[in-house]
Amino acid sequence: MKEIKRSYREAQARARLEALFDKATFQEWVSPLERLTSPHLASLGAPVSFDDGVVVGEGLVATKQVVAIAQEGLFNGGAVGEVHGAKIRGALLKAIEMKAQYVIFLVDSGGVRLHEANAGLIAISEIMRALFLVQEAGIPVIALVGGSCGAFGGMGIVTRLCDVVIMSEEGRMGLSGPEVIETVKGVDEFDAKDRALVWRVTGGKIRRTLNEAQILAEDSLTAFRSALVELLDQGVIGKSLSLAELQQEHAKLVQRAELDPAIRDGAQVWHAMGIEEDVPLLSVNAFNQRLEEVHHE
Template sequence: MSACILESGNARDDAFHVHAGSYLERTARQRIAALLDERSFTEILPPSERHVSPHLPMLGQPVALDDGVVIGEGRLGGAPVLIAAQEPAFMGGSVGEVHGAKIVGLLQRAAEGVANACPAGVLLLLDTGGVRLHEANAGLTAISEIQRAVFDARAAGVPVIVLIGGGNGCYGGLGIVSKCCDYVIVSEEGRLAVSGPEVIEAAHGVEEFDARDRALVWRTMGGKHRYILGDADDIVPDDIAAFRSAAQRRLGHPRPLSLEAVEREHAMLQQRLQRFADCRDATQIWSALGIAEPQRVPLMDIDAFTEIADAAREKGRGENNHA
């Protein structure tokens, strides 16, 4: 059976180079064009190279000429960067063999230096439900290779910066990978977790987690909760200019990658588990962190939220990764 061939973009993408407007509503190429300096992006392995999944056609599934991820190099505020953006519309941004290999190659390029000069950072625009089930083993292998490549890039002194603000969230193996990176920038619309809502419900029942309860999903996995806990370093509105500004501030500032840093992270997680073990909802965690009227948090605009969240993070430095 022949499969359809799709591309992760369209001819209108070049019109979205203006650094303004919704991040959530853009395609992968539109996000890159709007995020980076105008016309500075050069794509590596573009659709014309026709690097498609070798597995999907055998299953009668459509393929994308870039396998659902756009990679390349460009400039952000004049600084050289490498960038990868997952296409949310192709199989939910899922990771397969070619998809993963492209991200790995980009990170290896950062670790080895570009023209003998390290970039100021690697930007990973993650928008994914996790590993592509159609090629699960290859996808799982790709996740481990991406994780190793992240550490190689960081060991070379290149900060790896994750941006999360798409409709798929950031789940599965790349949810783990994101926390191995230097910085996570998230919008309120973004979500970050290992298991998605439907997976939790399927495994433990609706009594444990109701995936249809959107308010519960965002309270538990959404950008605000991740920022309060310290799992995200910056929270921004759903605006490409805000993502651009936050990413630019993080360029050239790698975080230490050492045994001591890992041990501090493990200690923080142990403290968090002990402190919040009896909490059944994010609002209870927010209350334990000293946030008055925690039920108002989901309705707050970003500026008002950031003010109270920063105060809570300051009080709870033992419970987050900013200790």
């Protein structure tokens, strides 16, 4: 029987987890029945959700013990509020306590939840600090970005702190969303309605090209699962905070910032690298192969 490929982007957080974990091994901590909702949304008369838009728990992936955090992009754009952030921080600290082998972070978020902006901003900095503790305990953190909200704002920073980023072409990552840039700086700076441009600037292929994402997967639950299983089977060497490694990363970022100042579009990056194909039209496999060729040349 031919397997039907289900889109990762269209799936909800729990369906993503079910597909990523070994069959029926995922166990949610603090179930929605406990009704941890946001009092701040309620006081503004905004809808609440019984999990405050994030699922945390543990299970097995390729028989390895994995802690998972999965944001629900369909609820308030996966935005981080007090309860949402506290669940993530709690899950990270619990991963250390139980000596999990890996943490996977299914990021799907525009960043701080404005309805509780101060709590959200502080929460993201607390998540950053807890994530450092996880890495310092020798547990690699893997980010998966393929949801409709992408990884923006503070969550874009958190994603880049992770040891490995797996992304789909449909996934997007950045700091300020195109809508915010257009609103403040005007449509000439960034036309947020130009979908193709938005993807050439923030999407998976350009993020993979710049090595902001280390793996580009197809937009399907099975593709994300295969990429994750393959990665865990290989083993992940976590980032370190040694001065040598920080300096090395620094040098790479300096070099990237020296890109011709006229370059403001992923298409120009690909052109400058000598990739003359129409990159957005390439399949994930063809793209990955082309990227490898360029790096060999």
